[in-house]
Amino acid sequence: MENPSNWRAFASILLSGSQAMRSSDLDGSAQYRDWLDDRPERFRGGKFASGVKAILRKKLPATMPARDQVLAYTGAMRELANRPPEPLLVSAEAERGLPYDSIAECYAVWMFRQNVRREVQNKITSNLNIRGPLDWLYRSRDDYQFITDDAWQRFQNGSITVAKAYSDPRHPGRPIQHYFSLPHSAIAGLMESRLVRLEF
DSSP states (O other), rough: OOHHHHHHHHHHHHHHHHHHHHOOOOSSSSTTTTTTTOOHHHHHHHHHHHHHHHHHHHHHSSSSSOOOOOOOOOOHHHHHHOOOOOOOOOOHHHHHOOSSSSHHHHHHHHHHHHHHHHHHHHHTEEEETOSSHHHHHHHOOHHHHEEEEEHHHHHHEEEEEEEEEEOOOOOTTOOEEEEEEEEEGGGGTTHHHHOOOOOO
């Protein structure tokens, strides 16, 4: 069944594709080659990821657990997630602002785009008729729908993870690595239809 919100996002990019690829932040080239410039999202979303990891590290048990652990979405994480993204740095673009309500959305858009980019890059590697990732993504409604839906599922299955090494009681001096994760699916307030509309 078609998702009207996703298709509206597809239609809008056809009308403003050149603007979507224009750089809005930081120094450097005004345009990424054949792809969306995601530096604003990466910069701000990275702060959310590093903040969550810092919170996770404070909760790691001192003694070795029996297995890797999935940790809960805490109030501190929610407070961090809900912070508004910092303004754009380039003065000419600063008044336009960013379309995101929170740094959690910046993180999700950044991760979501990476999933889409990997998927379409795999598709075009052996197809000389396709110029680049965006050409493949927007070549048809069905391709767009399938790729964005798949990328969302991959995002939902992902996590923010930290590791801690514990001494192996059976083999002194040999560390055992355990992983502690916050699933992406636990981050409150993220909606596929809104993220697709914002990022593409």
